[in-house]
Amino acid sequence: MPKKPAGQESTLDAYDRAILRIVQRDNKTPQRTIAEQVNLSAAAVQRRIAAMEQGGVIAGNVALVDPQAVAATITALVEVQLENERAAMVDRAKALFRDTPEVQQCYYVTGGVSFVLVIVAPDMPAYERLTRRLFAENDSVRSYRTLIALDRVKAGAGIVIP
Known part of the structure; x- marks a missing residue:
């Protein structure tokens, strides 16, 4: 996964941070639900999630197994x-x-x-x-x-x- 160099300023805005808080709790949350919670369109949420995956902010999606x-x-x-x-x-x-x-x-x-x-x-x-x-x-x-x-x-x- 691509990583930002140490010390590089984050380009995450308040919407990205709100989306990350939600997907960290449950990455199966439907994008339309995320969109409602952060006041964006589902398409905008989808683009932002894809950009964060591409940029290495979201490093993977896993299931925590007991x-x-x-x-x-x-x-x-x-x-x-x-x-x-x-x-x-x-x-x-x-x-x-x-x-x-x-x-x-x-x-x-x-x-x-x-x-x-x-x-x-x-x-x-x-x-x-x-x-x-x-x-x-x-x-x-x-x-x-x-x-x-x-x-x-x-x-x-x-x-x-x-």
């Missing part, structure tokens, strides 16, 4: 420290984590670790196999620490839009 409903009972937060922070090693790690379906979220971070991952697995044996492949047998990984979630208190991807 892991328990699909027997994904282990949610782990994993801190990963790489052997070093050289660009090539970081890029390889990013690609590996991005291409691993069990990695639900991945953040390259500061503060003593290199990455923080959110991983979902069906059970502990599957999680152990995954950690062996991603971390224990990976020469780029210095260490990793796992925190197992006891309860999913909140899950979402919404951004507060001023």
Whole structure:
């Protein structure tokens, strides 16, 4: 998806922001309903949504699935420290984590670790196999620490839009 360079001024106006607030809550809201709520025509809402998708403001449309409903009972937060922070090693790690379906979220971070991952697995044996492949047998990984979630208190991807 195209992304704006860091620091580039946003071109979103009040209508775009109002539309984003609505589609973040429920992206299946009919465009005519959105149009009524933001005082635009349905065609204008459709054009604005298409422009925000094209511009990378709307990065995707997904369904939030309850892991328990699909027997994904282990949610782990994993801190990963790489052997070093050289660009090539970081890029390889990013690609590996991005291409691993069990990695639900991945953040390259500061503060003593290199990455923080959110991983979902069906059970502990599957999680152990995954950690062996991603971390224990990976020469780029210095260490990793796992925190197992006891309860999913909140899950979402919404951004507060001023």
